[in-house]
Amino acid sequence: MSKRVAVVTGANKGIGLAIVKGLCKAGFNGDILLTARNEKLGQDAVAGLKSEGCKNVIFQQLDICDQGSSLKLKKFLEEKYGGLDVLINNAGMAFKHSATEPFGEQAEVTMRTNFWGTLWVCHALLPILRPNARVVNVSSFVSKKSLDQCSSELQAKFRNKDLSEEELCLLMGEFVQAAQAGDHTAQGWPNTAYGTTKIGVTVLSRIQARVLTETRPGDGILLNACCPGWVRTDMAGSNATKSPEEGAETPVYLAMLPEGVKEPHGQLVWDKTVQEW
Numbered sequence: 001m002s003k004r005v006a007v008v009t010g011a012n013k014g015i016g017l018a019i020v021k022g023l024c025k026a027g028f029n030g031d032i033l034l035t036a037r038n039e040k041l042g043q044d045a046v047a048g049l050k051s052e053g054c055k056n057v058i059f060q061q062l063d064i065c066d067q068g069s070s071l072k073l074k075k076f077l078e079e080k081y082g083g084l085d086v087l088i089n090n091a092g093m094a095f096k097h098s099a100t101e102p103f104g105e106q107a108e109v110t111m112r113t114n115f116w117g118t119l120w121v122c123h124a125l126l127p128i129l130r131p132n133a134r135v136v137n138v139s140s141f142v143s144k145k146s147l148d149q150c151s152s153e154l155q156a157k158f159r160n161k162d163l164s165e166e167e168l169c170l171l172m173g174e175f176v177q178a179a180q181a182g183d184h185t186a187q188g189w190p191n192t193a194y195g196t197t198k199i200g201v202t203v204l205s206r207i208q209a210r211v212l213t214e215t216r217p218g219d220g221i222l223l224n225a226c227c228p229g230w231v232r233t234d235m236a237g238s239n240a241t242k243s244p245e246e247g248a249e250t251p252v253y254l255a256m257l258p259e260g261v262k263e264p265h266g267q268l269v270w271d272k273t274v275q276e277w
């Protein structure tokens with residue numbers, strides 16, 4: 001049987017790095033690929049974890065905004081492992097409150113990483129998931145808050161259990177266009193680029209879980225979105241309430257759900273608890 005393997009995106013620092021460490025400490029029995037877009041930062045992170053006793057951590061380059069990079073990783077996984085057992089889509093970005101870029105530009109750039117980047121990684125890697133695989137898309141509680149700020153028409157679309165991936169992509173594109181035109185709030189969107197991209201990640205997870213249930217029934221694959229909480233990282237700053245290790249707890253819990261467990265699946269999970277969408 002092939003060796004098991006986990007992939008964590010954006011893992012050179014912050015919550016991603018803590019997730020890799022958490023998987024290792026939780027006894028993930030296989031290789032853990034710590035991926036990062038910057039090779040030096042990724043290699044340094046791996047060296048740090050190895051010195052802490054995490055021997056099964058390996059670096060692989062992955063820029064989630066570069067579709068070629070995801071396809072290269074897919075090829076590597078197929079050749080070396082014959083599939084994928086755990087995928088944690090953690091990489092993400094947010095503009096600081098002090099950012100001076102126009103809102104339309106912030107919307108486009110944030111959407112490219114948080115939504116499109118995550119989608120491209122999934123398009124490359126979900127087809128090689130092995131039975132009983134676990135997928136965790138790191139979203140945010142902000143997705144729920146932002147959903148509540150959408151017009152009732154948009155809320156109904158985002159809560160529609162039959163929404164397709166194509167329809168969701170169109171909606172994310174419409175938000176960016178509206179943001180660039182300066183009339184996103186008039187069109188019923190919340191006034192947050194980051195929050196809207198995370199609505200996209202949570203809804204994408206619900207759709208992906210439904211599709212997996214339809215296309216691979218009986219394979220025992222579980223896919224969820226999660227919120228790590230408010231975590232002290234470069235993104236959230238030093239006032240946040242959780243350490244990166246605490247932030248990694250829910251993603252690691254979802255990634256390590258034992259074989260045979262049927263849920264959660266297609267949920268937004270926060271503090272190991274399913275949230276109402």
Ligand code: NDP
Nearest residue numbers: 010014015063064065090091092140230231233234235236
């Ligand atoms: P950090 O800014 O500390 O880390 C973000 C990571 O994502 C970095 O490793 C960064 O790499 C990587 N990244 C960004 N863009 C890309 C890309 N194109 N390709 C590959 N990697 C990329 O943030 P956090 O650790 O706080 O955030 C991790 C996740 O958790 C994000 O999805 C975030 O939205 C989510 N989250 C965080 C919360 C918090 O309170 N911190 C709350 C809720 C959700 P690089 O170093 O090269 O920039």
